[in-house]
Amino acid sequence: MIENRKKVAFYTLGCKLNFSETSTIARNFQDEGFDRVEFEEVADIYVINTCSVTENADKQFKQVVKKAMKLNDKAFVAAVGCYAQLKPEELAAVDGVDLVLGATEKFKITDYINDLSKNDFGEVHSCEISEADFYVGSYSIGDRTRAFLKVQDGCDYKCTYCTIPLARGISRSDTLENVLKNAKEISQQNIKEIVLTGVNIGDYGKGEFGNKRHEHTFYELVQELDKVEGIERLRISSIEPNLLRNETIEFVSKSRTFVPHFHIPLQSGSNDILKKMKRRYLREVYMERVNKIREVMPHACIGVDVIVGFPGETDEHFLETYHFLNNLDISYLHVFTYSERDNTEAAQMPNPVPANVRAKRSKMLRGLSVKKRRAFYESQLGTNRTVLFEGENKEGYIHGFTENYVKVKTPWNPELVNTLHEINLTKIDEDGSVRMEFLNVEA
Template sequence: MENRKKVAFYTLGCKLNFSETSTIARNLQDEGFDRVDFEEVADMYVINTCSVTENADKQFKQVVRKAMKLNDKAFVAAVGCYAQLKPEELASVDGVDLVLGATEKFKLADYINDLSKNDFGEVHSCEIAEADFYVGSYSIGDRTRAFLKVQDGCDYKCTYCTIPLARGISRSDELENVLKNASEISKQNIKEIVLTGVNIGDYGKGEFGNKKHEHTFLELVQELDKVEGIERLRISSIEPNLLKNETIEFVSKSRTFVPHFHIPLQSGSNDILKLMKRRYQREVYTERVNKIREVMPHACIGVDVIVGFPGETDEHFLETYHFLNDMDISYLHVFTYSERDNTEAAAMEGVVPGNVRAKRSKMMRGLSVKKRRAFYESQLGTNRTVLFESENKEGYIHGFTENYVKVKTPWNPELVNTLHEINLTKIDEDGSVRMDFISALV
């Protein structure tokens, strides 16, 4: 046992990346590696990269430097979206030994020999058209929540996005396998599963990316709702054009699916949505939000929005700002547009200056604070169910209600990974909500 090598992982980016990191880690553990925290000295460091924003690219170099400080003789492997898009660029970073693209990342063990460092980063990267098969994944981080991958890739051609170039065509896991993974997760005393993918509303495309739909997203949620041992299921992010009324209605009556939707908008201007090549107009978004509010008035609705897209005038920005301000949504995820190589938007006219992008981002983030506060205030005095997490933050334990209100109470380790019925009492200075216990559930 003393000869077992130690491997540490660092994940940049989305929930999907976290689920895939966990799968790669389990594969390496089966090959005789022991997983350790990234802050520890390891024989190999694996960095799962992201390329959605410019900052994610820069972060990679910082993470490599951190690994090299911990052990300058360690073997460093890069996988993920950035590794597929710009493998040579990653391979040239000092300290990187191996770069694996979209089809190779799940075969990491096959590319490792004696873990001796290379003079130059070795690249194994496919043409993205070869990424036409599906690898199921799920992550188990803290004991309260798991990310379950149900879909990968995207057939959309949004003009700002590199994801189709990094992950290939849309393809889905077989329903039977998703249910098997969900059942495995439930047996590990995990109370909540978050469904994740690149475009999960597109679920149902065949295993090899063909257009024959075996199952729909609605059928997926209906079957997952029957899996025993799962207390909560949460939909991570779903396109407005793919979130059907039938799904919204099912969630409203579901045993396990919680009233929380995260729906990308990107812009409240139809002119900009057209430039982005989004597959809906803002009127569709309004219909989805109104439908959710009709059947689940207490639901949490999160929104993705991009500011500073080429051609976005002050008028377009204010159109988006007022559209969101007037809508009954709960919070925003604000992204400042950044140019990505090999995207249509990077060559568009009407480039928005950096300082204007920053100003618009600040305004939108301010709106998000206001929206979250209003949503939390609307929930005061109501009874909800909270799932407590495992971290002791300055003497408090935090958790989230089913409709994604963040609550806090003095630290008590016995509360970790337990569900309780509570009453929401007041909003604290840090923005989380204080609560009174009603009863313990699980």
């Protein structure tokens, strides 16, 4: 390492999409002659990729800035991402922040960093979100065992609780050729699993500049990716139930590389609340999707996003959601407690749910999630699966995930990192992960 090269470190808040974009921005820095270091190390520049989905993410940002300033109080701190687009002035006012870049500027960050001296007040470069109409492809490598491959950005949906369209602009997609090129590049890096990511990936195929015509469909994308040589596993991240077609489900069930794992946002099991949220389906459609997956892939893992405490959600509405999920053959829940976001329709709605009621409902659904995951893991005991091992030594154990997203553990062995193995699932451990036995003798 050349001594006088500047060091840059990154911190990502939020979703898989943010991770893929951070990785791409980091490669841009490396191309410009910067050395990337871990965030825990002393760096000349700290770049924080922000999220605006929960109140918590806003608070986290301030803590991350503090952490950077402790490591090097003369370091240059830049904020990019969703929160930076929505509330640039607010971020610029945080003590220690020097630069805030919005949705279109973040990929050109190195153009804005000429002078690394600290600013009294953060400098803001943020476009009108209507200008975020071009697409920048991204993928993450080197950060973890699997890669996140961005295929789509932005959203045309008008869900009443969501700020994502305000933060990321209209729905637009990468070209099929470019997605396949990126997938091939990833496969050449000895990465065994790719997770497809985006804001609304089922809407894949809309071109740039607000072109609403789909050049290709999500189903076509899945078919083409399945042919890419060298990829062992492909995983679809979150996909809207109204955009998850039966043909895609059937294709995944027979696919060479796509794994039997779906994450499908529900948000509420009450049709009244779904209508208030302006979701584009009713619970009956959701049930059909789950039943279809179970019909062709009984062993599939199905994850669900659900929001509790939406304005006007009565006890009856909540119990509708609880019973709907309890009776549905799903594997786990991601539970979000509703929080008011500026410039959203829901924030103006009457009958807000008291904070203590939101917390209680959240706790009930988290308890249901534990029960569902346990039942799913129990249904998998005694079956043979393939596991991909992660890179971390956690208290003497190495963990990994099966193709259908069962978390397994076995005593630490560095040779297992980033390798795939045939295993048999034997019993559930106290920490909730599953013990296993190797089927291939050489392990």
